[in-house]
Amino acid sequence: MLENSERRTVDLAGTGPSTRAVHAGTLRGPDIQPVVPPIYPSVSYMAENPDDLRAVLAGEKEGYVYSRNGNPTVAALRESIAALEGAGDAVVFASGMAAIHAALLAVGVQAGTTLVASRDLYGVTVSLLNTVFVPMGVRVVYADLTNTEEARRTIEREQPVAVYCETVSNPTLRLVDIAALAEVAHDHRALLLVDNTFATPLLVRALEQGADVSITSTTKYLSGHGDVVGGAAAGAWDVCGRMATMGVFVGGIAGPFEAWLTLRGIRTLGLRVPRQCSTALAIAHMLEAHPKVARVHYPGLPSHPQHELATRLLGGRYGGMVSFELGEDTTEAACRVLGALELCLAATSLGDVFTLLLHPVSSSHLTMSPKDRERAGVKPGLLRISAGIEDDADVLADLAQALDRA
């Protein structure tokens, strides 16, 4: 490992998340001092001799042999995300789903074990659990983990190997008290895995709150420009070692081009997210006053049932995601609103520079059964908004005219 002085990296001890977003993960070395790290597309790397190659592959020596095992550009992204999360290490994957899969395996979710999972989860995560892990022999018990007392009773009763939740849930924006849930999980020797995609490590550092693994779909806020799919999971060295091994064996690793784009996106995270939070708050207020809207879900509104927890957990900014229920609770009404948009885009994904609207029943939560959707509060007339970085007035005007016309 090179000393900081040789690498010309900045000492990040005690710095804030925006500084880390800019300065961590630079790939500088004694012979080369680029401000921006290069892309290393090479699949393989030459070794001095076979023993060196063996030592690198065995993890006894630092270096690169083959890109599925390790790549310098990917390593720079790992360093950047670990710094953002305040983690020992981070492992990056080809998608958020690959990160979730690897993290679950790495913490010991396997045949004969029990996983307690939140009822409020991204639909594809529920499908991963029900169609991959359950047939493998894992017992998955769903509970309302936004209610710490229900979480305690379920964990006491089920004695799971791990507990899985989202900091801010997709799409109903319910919050989990991470610190309280971590305490309950650890009392029962279970590890806590948190999908922190909606909150981002800029607003919530789940590991500092007690979580064991913090997972992010880097497709969203971290890359931030809607042009790269990726995922990351951060945690202690031992868990990350196992996740990295999962990456090597299962193969869902991040490629160098994707890693580079994600790193470029992360540099402006500290500018984009606060802007998206303030636009989301303005959208939430506008929607709350609109006659066609029955209910707005936004943690920053005093009407949100967990507003107090949100203030504590998210540190006074409430995220860039808003969802709302139309008075006419039908898919047709939701589609009419999407069809009337002129500036905001009706598209999947979130966390981009573009303001995006999505109908969860027909997209993000399509693969969930209607019963599971109903239990998670995903209604036909629910729409989800991801605030972009356009001018607030333009976004508000477009949403208002779409609602008026629909």
Ligand code: PLP
């Ligand atoms: N977690 C959450 C909360 C998500 O919203 C998504 C995707 O929308 C994922 C995980 C999966 O991420 P990816 O699409 O990068 O696989």
